[in-house]
Amino acid sequence: MISLGLPRIPQRGRIFSSVFIDTFGWGLFAPLAFLYFSYNTGLSFSAIGSAVSAGTLAALPTALLAGWLVDRFSPKAVLVSSNLVTALGYGLYPFASEWTLIAVATFLVMAGDRLYWASWPVIVVDLASGRKLDATYAAVGTIKNFTVATGALASSGLTVVFGHGAADLVLALNVVTSLVAAVLLAGVRIPATRPGPEPGATEEEQENPGRPAPGWRDAFTDHAFTGFCFFFMLLTFAWALPSTILPAYAVEIMELPDWTPALFLGINSVAIMLAQMPVTARVSHVPRQRLIVRSGLIFVVVFTGLYLVTKVPATTAIVVLVPVMLTFTLGEMISLPAANALVASSAPAAIRGRYMSLFQLSWAVSGLFIPLLAGFVLDRGALWVCAAFGGIALLAAIGIQATAYRIAPADRPGPTPRGAKTGAPGPDHPSDEAASLDPEPSESTRPVSTKDVT
Numbered sequence: 001m002i003s004l005g006l007p008r009i010p011q012r013g014r015i016f017s018s019v020f021i022d023t024f025g026w027g028l029f030a031p032l033a034f035l036y037f038s039y040n041t042g043l044s045f046s047a048i049g050s051a052v053s054a055g056t057l058a059a060l061p062t063a064l065l066a067g068w069l070v071d072r073f074s075p076k077a078v079l080v081s082s083n084l085v086t087a088l089g090y091g092l093y094p095f096a097s098e099w100t101l102i103a104v105a106t107f108l109v110m111a112g113d114r115l116y117w118a119s120w121p122v123i124v125v126d127l128a129s130g131r132k133l134d135a136t137y138a139a140v141g142t143i144k145n146f147t148v149a150t151g152a153l154a155s156s157g158l159t160v161v162f163g164h165g166a167a168d169l170v171l172a173l174n175v176v177t178s179l180v181a182a183v184l185l186a187g188v189r190i191p192a193t194r195p196g197p198e199p200g201a202t203e204e205e206q207e208n209p210g211r212p213a214p215g216w217r218d219a220f221t222d223h224a225f226t227g228f229c230f231f232f233m234l235l236t237f238a239w240a241l242p243s244t245i246l247p248a249y250a251v252e253i254m255e256l257p258d259w260t261p262a263l264f265l266g267i268n269s270v271a272i273m274l275a276q277m278p279v280t281a282r283v284s285h286v287p288r289q290r291l292i293v294r295s296g297l298i299f300v301v302v303f304t305g306l307y308l309v310t311k312v313p314a315t316t317a318i319v320v321l322v323p324v325m326l327t328f329t330l331g332e333m334i335s336l337p338a339a340n341a342l343v344a345s346s347a348p349a350a351i352r353g354r355y356m357s358l359f360q361l362s363w364a365v366s367g368l369f370i371p372l373l374a375g376f377v378l379d380r381g382a383l384w385v386c387a388a389f390g391g392i393a394l395l396a397a398i399g400i401q402a403t404a405y406r407i408a409p410a411d412r413p414g415p416t417p418r419g420a421k422t423g424a425p426g427p428d429h430p431s432d433e434a435a436s437l438d439p440e441p442s443e444s445t446r447p448v449s450t451k452d453v454t
Contacts, residue, residue, distance in 0.1 A: 007128065007135040011188050015127070016143060018184040022210045023144045024085065025149020026178025027169040029090070032159070036167050041097050052100045055106025060364055063357045066118035068216075070353025075126065076190050078119035078353070083182035086112030087175045087210070117378065118357040125344040125352065126190050131284045133341035138280035141336060145272045219354045224406035225346070226358070231399030232292070232339060233362035237392045238299040240370045241328055242268045248378050249306070249385060250321075256314055263318075264325045271329040279333045288338035289404035295335030296397025302328045304392030310382045346407045 029036075037048045069078045089108030096102045124136050158166040220226060247261035283291055305324045309317045339359075345357030377384040 007139055011127070011251070014184050014188050016139065017089035018181040019140055019143050019384050020147050021177050021184070022181035023147040024151045025174040025181075027148035028155045028158075028177075029151075029174040030148070031155050032150050032167045032170060036093060036171065037096065037102055039164050039167055039168075040094065043099065043102075047099055048102060052106045056101040056110050057368075058103070058107050059110035059114055060368075062360075063114040063118060063361050063364060064216075064354075067219075067351075067354035067357025069115070070119050070122055071351050074190065075119040075353065076185065076188060077120040078115050079181045080125055080185050082112045082119060083178045083185065084112075084114060087178040087182070088112075090171060090175050090178070093171055114357075116362070117360040117363075118353055121340050121344050121356050121360075122352050123188075123190065125291070131341075133345055134284065134288070134337040135277070137337035138276050138333075138342045141333075142276045145269050145276075149273070198361045214348055214351045216351075216354055218348070219351055219358055222355075224403050225343075225355065227403035228343075228400060228407060229359050229362055231403060232359070232395045233366050234392050234396035234399065235296055235299070235335070236362050236366040237362070237370060237389055237396075237446055238267075238296075238302075239332065240366075240374060241302070241389070242325070244370060244374050245338070245389065247380070248374075249382070252378070253382050253385070254310055254314065254317055256318060260318060260321075264321060267322060267325050268329050268332075272333060273327060275329075276333050276337075279330070280337050281335055283338075288342040289400070289407075291334045291338040292342070292404060293397050293401045293431035296330040296393050296400060298327060298331035299393035300390050300397070302331065303386040303393065306380050307386035342404065342407065343432065365441050376443055 034048065034052070037043065037051075038045065041048070043051075066078060069081075079237070086109055089105050089110075089112060092101065092105040092108065096105045096229045120140075121137070123138075125133060155166070155170050158170060162169060197299050242265045246264055250256045250260045250264070251258055302324055305320075309324065312320065343355060343359045344352065373388060374385075377388045
């Protein structure tokens with residue numbers, strides 16, 4: 001596979017090709033997903049929307065189940081299963097002629113999505129270490145933005161040619177790409193650095209037979225981690241800007257032309273495609289926690305600027321909103337790879353899936369409340385919008401500052417306890433093997449003692 005500046009991780013050809021193919025298929029169908037049910041059923045948009053919402057809500061708890069599955073079996077098994085479940089869900093779409101079937105099909109698609117995001121970040125940490133984690137997550141984000149955009153453009157072209165009939169074609173292509181991605185991922189060989197599933201016991205359990213195996217209790221009682229997840233959930237409210245807040249804000253509040261939301265969303269996507277990997281490399285010397293905190297402060301500045309541009313003429317506002325959107329995109333780019341890498345590298349290997357599934361709930365939970373908050377404040381004007389979302393971003397930055405620095409990375413060995421055995425790397429610390437992938441780890445991969453993260 002051509003390098004294209006992609007991180008040098010084992011089997012990167014299969015890994016990144018699966019991301020490319022899978023996301024391209026999703027990009028093909030995404031613009032028509034909601035309309036598909038309208039084309040093929042006699043239901044109203046309200047009925048379709050309620051069925052989709054019900055399926056999405058029902059799939060929310062599967063995130064926790066996904067974390068257990070990752071730890072019990074393997075991230076690869078769950079990742080392959082996610083593609084198969086997603087393909088099954090989309091395969092039911094042509095038969096979803098009533099409310100219940102729409103909800104079931106949506107549930108399967110969203111359950112596959114929960115399985116995907118609980119397992120994908122974990123499989124990456126099994127293949128890379130140190131700041132290569134950040135680089136790999138950045139590469140995935142770049143590929144996804146590119147393939148979603150190209151898939152959506154291809155979908156538009158097929159719609160022009162085939163009309164409503166294009167929906168069935170792109171749906172079939174989406175199912176095929178999910179299955180092809182599953183085949184590619186099934187062939188990935190994962191190094192045996194994780195503790196094996198039962199009935200075998202971990203090295204720590206063999207040395208301390210009275211101690212129970214780690215599980216959900218350990219994850220939920222890790223107060224620094226759960227606190228970080230809560231405040232990161234608040235930070236994800238800012239991600240609603242391009243797709244949820246700005247369209248109504250620009251057109252209804254600022255009275256800008258109808259084409260401006262698409263322009264700013266395009267600027268956001270193109271900037272991520274072009275700059276995500278260089279930006280991640282450029283900030284690789286900065287502690288991940290600090291990057292996430294800075295992104296929260298950047299979002300505060302963005303929402304402040306978003307309010308100030310309401311005071312200038314429309315033509316000037318369009319020009320000024322370009323650097324505002326680019327600043328927002330910078331906050332996205334510096335924080336998302338760092339946050340994924342921080343969680344993946346800090347979680348104990350035996351329950352890494354549980355940790356990652358809890359972290360991924362940040363997006364799911366905020367997604368339930370963002371539309372409610374956005375609708376409430378948009379009805380009340382620019383000041384309400386910017387004060388609410390800017391205030392939440394500030395609270396998130398303060399909370400992350402207080403919690404993230406208490407998370408000690410698990411991907412590097414800490415001080416050896418007195419009397420502990422040395423020599424062979426443990427399952428939580430690949431040691432020399434991991435270090436060889438990242439020979440010059442930055443300071444962010446080492447535990448810190450003070451509370452100093454697109």
